[in-house]
Amino acid sequence: MTQVKEKERKLTIARAMAEAIAQEMRTDDKVFVMGEDIGELGGVFGNTRGLHEEFGSERVRDTPISETAFIGAAVGAASDGMKPVVELMFVDFFGVCFDAIYNMMAKNTYFSGGNVTVPMVLMTSTGGGYSDGGQHSQCVHATFAHLPGMKVVAPSNAYDAKGMMIAAIRDPNPVVFMFHKALQGMGWLGTEKEAIVHVPEAAYEVELGKAVVTRPGTDVTIVGITSGVHFGLKAARILEEQGVSAEVVDLRSLAPLDRDTVIESVKKTGRLIVVDEDYHSYGMTAEIIASVVEAGVPLKAAPQRVAYPDIPIPFARPMEQWALPSPEKIIAAFNKMKED
Amino acid sequence: MKPSQEQQVWMYRHMLISRFFEEAIEKIYMEGKTPAFNMANGPIPGEMHLSNGQEPCAVGVCAHLTAEDVVTSTHRPHHVAIAKGVDLKAMAAEIFGKKTGLSGGRGGHMHIFDANVNFSCSGIIGQSVGPAVGAALSRVMQKKSGVAVAYLGEGAANQGAFHEALNMAGVWNLPVVFVIEDNSWGISVSKRASTAIERNSDRAVSYGMPGEFIEGNDPVAIFDVVGEAIARARKGQGPTLIEIETSRLAGHFMGDGETYRPAGEKEALQKIDPIPVMKQRLMAEGILTDAADAAFIAEAHAKVDEAIQFARDSEYAAPEEAMEKVFV
DSSP states (O other), X not given: OHHHHHHOOEEOHHHHHHHHHHHHHHHOTTEEEEETTOSTTOOTTSTTTTHHHHHHHHHEEEOOSOHHHHHHHHHHHHTTTOEEEEEEEEGGGGGGXXXXXXXXXXXXXXXXTTSSOOOOEEEEEEOOSSOOOTTSSOOOHHHHHTSTTSEEEOOSSHHHHHHHHHHHHHXXXXXXXXXXXXXXXXXXXXOOGGGOEEOOSSOOOOOTTOOEEEEOOSSEEEEEOTHHHXXXXXXXXXXXXXXXXXXXXEOOEEESOOHHHHHHHHHHHSOEEEEEEEESXXXXXXXXXXXXXXXXXXXXXXXXXXXXXXXOOOOSHHHHHHHSOOHHHHHHHHHHHHHO | OOOOHHHHHHHHHHHHHHHHXXXXXXXXXXXXXXXXXXXXXXXXXXXXXXXXXXXXXXXXHHTTOOTTSEXXXXXXXXXXXXXXXXXXXXXXXXXXXXXXXXXXXSSOTTOOOBGGGTEEEOSSTTTTHHHHHHHHHHHHHHXXXXXXXXXXXXXXXXXXXXXXXXXXXXXXXXXXXXXXXXXXXXXXXXXXXXXXXXXXGGGGGGGTSOEEEEOTTOHHHHHHHHHHHXXXXXXXXXXXXXXXXXXXXXXXXXXXXXXXXXXXHHHHHXXXXXXXXXXXXXHHTTSOOXXXXXXXXXXXXXXXXXXXXXXXXXXXXXXXXXXXXXXX
């Protein structure tokens, strides 16, 4: 036991991301980082900390506040043999630069019949819960995952963050890497302690497009991604006290979407609750439920979703906390299923 | 920087190929679209933006480039693609949507990609500039030779992307040349009605780079000014913004009634069609003879005919191949 403890090396998602990028930069000189305040500052959310010190301004490149230019430039550099990792500081800012993302980054491979590749990573922060208002708190998972041509992934813990970042950098396709601010391990953003886990030092990949059963159970399947997984795990513990065995599935990737893992789980439990901090309508929750229903999985109760209401994210703390998904809402959803 | 006789002839020949290609496309485009014009019909469906009149912008720039240099172009890309050396047969087949096309028919006329000569374009106004800046950055970081040229229309200079990309190219002193093809119309809105200053090239001062305006739609003048800009870029002396006065002899797209044009404008432009102007210049300077001209015309027609025939003869890919090449 003592030995195991000595080997354990708990990292935040921020540290795990920075370590993954650094390891890839050491072995592949085509990898470079670009974005706002990602240089000496180390990224507003800490995920490029230490990179500038080790690799310098040429490869860890602060940009002007010009997302259209530097994401467009990443597309051009990626197609010319480089492997850019670029940061869109808040995903909410996609409005100013979405052409570069969904009309070029995501489509150039297809438009070229696969002759031009765009091996780049667009990392971007998501999520709220700390009263940052409606332009700095969104998830917009579905907005990205809806559009073809880019992989969209979002880890819920540091182990996956490192392995998925390495996989994303090595992927010949464009990957949007979303990281939730409250899981980032920056104390000032309300850190989720369960996201801070053991991370092996050596480089490794976590395959993109693969969900994982985070907690096995038999009575109900709770599907989530990023913060939704942690809400699900907390709900599962409360349900356990009530004698209910909840299985929690962490999607990890929105595109490609691992429907099989979800379907297998629901085949076992017969009940499905989907949790998402993104908006309720037309979102991931609907996609998961539709996929299970289309697969003809026998259900013991109507599936439920716990998602963000269809409102701009409010500032006032009581309002925002009321609107967010929570373990209590998941339990209420389960209780509703019992009534069916 | 004056073009050699050989370079002038190269420019003229590629202007001919480009024009004949567009004339062939124009004719075929109308197949199946009369009497009722429906964009979805005929062997070439969809929008079609012809480059007639803008050939000098293509040849005067691309005469300085080789396959390793990167060019990003616009929704009106054929003339530039031809001057950059894009495979004409594969491009024609792409415009027809055939399996033998550059992307197997997934892109179409506004999405021409030829990795062999580092050519690409985008149908989104102003989005040619970011990738060119990135390609230039890539060459610097990889310590590889080659420069990038971004083409855009005068209307695109009013997009935010233009400001962002030029500023970043200036800050990072990158080997990129921005070439504005000023045909004075953004579909139906004139440059005067849309742009606060007369010359977009004057904006270069905001980005710490030289700005040049080239009058007259003249391949030789373009060759001269662009040559200096590309030489600077190759020497690591940074980016340049160039605006070329050119003329769009066709509509914005095929089917455009062009009712917005002032009376007589088009006739006046046709009188200064750059191809006969170039021919007369070459004749006057003794660079071109009637016999050589006839040979070049025949050569250009043959190339275009071969490409068009290839496109016509090619098969469509199976519809379900649409599902492929989203990822590699």
